[in-house]
Amino acid sequence: MTGPDTASSPQQPDQRVPGYLGRILYTTGAPAGTCFQAAPGILVTAAHVLHEVAAGYKTATVRVDALSGGMPAFEAVVVEFDEVHDLAVLTSPVVLSDSVPGWGATDFVGVRTETVITGVSAVPDPRHDYRYLDAPGTWSGGTMRDDQVRLGRLESRSVMRGMSGGPVRRRADGYIVGIVSARYNAADGWGRDSVFVARVEDLEPLLSKFVKFEVVRSPASEERPPRLEVGIIPAPPMGGFVERAEILGKLAAMLDSSRVAVMCAALTGMRGVGKTHCAAAYAREATQYDLVGWIPAESPGDLVLGLAAVAERCECADPHGDSYESALRLGEHLARAQRRTLLVFDNATDPDEVRRWLPTSHLVDVVITSTDQNFTNIGERVEVGTFTRQQSIDFLIDRTGCRDRLHADLIADRVGDLALALASAAATVRSSAIDLREYLKRFDKYPLKRVLPRLPGAGYPHPTATALLMAVESIEAADPSGFSARLLETIAYLSPDGVRRDLLVGAARDLSAADDLAVEDGLQACVDRSTLTWSRSGEDVIMHRLTGRVIRDRAEAAGRGDTARRSAADLLERYLGAHGRHGGLDRDTTHRLVDNIEAFWSTAIEERDDEDGSTDKPGDRRDD
Incomplete structure (x- = not known):
């Protein structure tokens, strides 16, 4: 032969x-x-x-x-x-x-x-x-x-x-x-x-x-082991998640257990359409998995840290604490382990980087969320678009209790049926005790160019920014102390993948709050008004990247950027000082803290570059 x-x-x-x-x-x-x-x-x-x-x-x-x-x-x-x-x-x-x-x-x-x-x-x-x-x-x-x-x-x-x-x-x-x-x-x-x-x-x-x-x-x-969930999986948004049955159905069909090889589905679409919430809904509802790992994938460093965190919980991490080696060990572990596994690579930006970490076991399914259409080269594509107009109208009516379909239609048209903007609009209507007609009037009169003078290069839709800022201002209107504004602006300079609750609650003095209970109440108020989301475990709060960018831009325009950055830096320094001495941080907490520190420096560089007129550099975090 x-x-x-x-x-x-x-x-x-x-x-x-x-x-x-x-x-x-x-x-x-x-x-x-x-x-x-x-x-x-x-x-x-x-x-x-x-x-x-x-x-x-x-x-x-x-x-x-x-x-x-x-x-x-x-x-x-x-x-x-x-x-x-x-x-x-x-x-x-x-x-x-x-x-x-x-x-x-x-x-x-x-x-x-x-x-x-x-x-x-x-x-x-x-x-x-x-x-x-x-x-x-x-x-x-x-x-x-x-x-x-x-x-x-x-x-x-x-x-x-x-x-x-x-x-x-x-x-x-x-x-x-x-x-x-x-x-x-x-x-x-x-x-x-x-x-x-x-x-x-x-x-x-x-x-x-x-x-x-x-x-x-x-x-x-016949008895399955308890399901293991690793990472910051978003909980359903306050007021409920709009059932995207067609998207979840496609995911379920692609990742059906009758197939006999590792499968990869890529949820792609523009910012704010709900890709992450669709992936999170699937992760929460797909009970066939014994292990679910939620992995931030915006940068190579985030990706490795996320995989290392999963390795730690699977007891296969590098004993010397090397995150890269732990990520490699996880791949080997999943190839041998006999458990149905779902890995979600959230907000991925580099197809080649994600591809190198994809597992080979036929018992592992992968879901990727990204704005980059190139991910369809490594996974079957599921396009996540804006709501249909009927979904938008039904969403506003259901979330606000207002039966005014005409003005619901007009608001949906203003914000382009974008899920994030619609959620903010509904939250503002509820919290301000106004109807849809009054909201539309205020929306059309909102002085966006005065609030965000750098708007032309912001990189997000103007109507979306208006809806987000109106929601933020409704929170601030209910809190004359100004604490909510400080809280939101501080979180905006930390990780968009999630900020530990105890990082915020344990630092009431840094946030000029009366006590820790005031911090808890402030966080819940922001969640109630759709500006923040709890993680599934309740241990973290998550701010959407677009929301964070808009809040940072407003703070910079108002001259509060330095104060907000200083507050975020003080939080991180105090937390590290209180828990980091004597080896007081476990690996998972360390990974999350590193993620917040990297996010802090990334946003600081982002604002500096904007002031200098320079563009984003490779590896910078994006508002995806």
């Missing part, structure tokens, strides 16, 4: 196919059956598949390629051949992109356990070829062939010729519980859709000569 070729292999791998699956090829390059990688360079298939390609003996050489495509064919050598149990082991210096996640004993699989087989599909279609098919099935017990060979049995209507040699995956945990040996369909219907399965127990003595082989000899646990 000759060297590698690219016969019948697409240039880019199909991400829906597990990276550990391969094809056994005829010398013509056509597929004869399925194989899989048990460990790097160690392949398993059915013995009769090797007979099919005239390689049914030890030392025979066969050609293999990746079922997903994306790599040339390569040679593998048969090192173990068990014709009785229909099993064979091959080795190769070429490695597929992934290995199986684990093994479950065939004899311990419970009846009616859900399974999936993915393999070569010999579809009788003279016009087209179908590289693979997924075949869901149900475990149906076992049998014994010729009073000699014990087999497992499952029922599946989709198993086809070509899937022989492929692994049977248990849906509950992804473990391999058998190898496809034969399919049976009697003419009279008895035993219809039966698939006979070679046992993992019979593969064990063959494979253990080459790799450490651990088989779980117990049924998959």
Whole structure:
């Protein structure tokens, strides 16, 4: 046989196919059956598949390629051949992109356990070829062939010729519980859709000569471990989240558990349309995940810190505290772990940077939020647009209690049906005890150019700025002490990914508040008026990036920028001094504190550059 070729292999791998699956090829390059990688360079298939390609003996050489495509064919050598149990082991210096996640004993699989087989599909279609098919099935017990060979049995209507040699995956945990040996369909219907399965127990003595082989000899646990959530996941906005059923439905379909490879969905759209809230709604409601990691992805540093925080909670972090090494360890951990995982990369700005950290496990789903359309190159795109006009009108009527559809329509038109602006408008109407008609009158008369004299280069829609500032001023009107204004302006100079509650509550003196209770009340007032959002855990408050930018611009225009920056710096310094001595900060708290310090310096540089007339530099935080 000759060297590698690219016969019948697409240039880019199909991400829906597990990276550990391969094809056994005829010398013509056509597929004869399925194989899989048990460990790097160690392949398993059915013995009769090797007979099919005239390689049914030890030392025979066969050609293999990746079922997903994306790599040339390569040679593998048969090192173990068990014709009785229909099993064979091959080795190769070429490695597929992934290995199986684990093994479950065939004899311990419970009846009616859900399974999936993915393999070569010999579809009788003279016009087209179908590289693979997924075949869901149900475990149906076992049998014994010729009073000699014990087999497992499952029922599946989709198993086809070509899937022989492929692994049977248990849906509950992804473990391999058998190898496809034969399919049976009697003419009279008895035993219809039966698939006979070679046992993992019979593969064990063959494979253990080459790799450490651990088989779980117990049924998959029916009790799921408690769900682990890491990161600052936004809670539903005050007043409720507008159900974007079409978007959440697309996400659910893309990330459906019946697929057998890591999936990535990219929520893209302009600023303020609700991308983050859509991702958060999916993360909150998708109960199939055992681990949810919410990762700020605005900069490479944010991304690494977020991954390191997940690694810390998964107990796989670098023992020396190296965040980059912890992020790498997380990828390795997820490749081995048997838990359904959702990673959300929020406000991502660099597709290449995110791509390098994407996991390879088929049990991991990824959701990305970004304004950058280039993320569609690494994930299936879900465009998040503005509300429909009907959604906007219904939102305003529902949130304000006003039944004036005419003026709701006019307000929606003014703000371009933008979710963030509509939420601010509704909050202002409620808190100011006015109707929609009066709000529209004040909106049209709002002196935006006087409040924000630098408006032409602000980088956000003027009507959005008006709606946001009217909401802020309604908060300030209810607080003659001026504390709410100081609180909001201070938070605007800290991290847009979330500010720890105790960072603010424990510093009443720095904020010129009467006591910590006044800080709590001030935060809740801002949340009630949609200027801040609580995190799902209640430990952090989140200010939208656009809101933060508008508040900073107003503070700078009014000459309060230095005061606000000084207040933010004092908060960080006092918190670090109180908790940082004697190693008083755990890793997660340290990561969040570093994020706030970086955000503080980033906004300080942003304001300096604006004063100098310079533009944003690579790596600066954006208002996405």
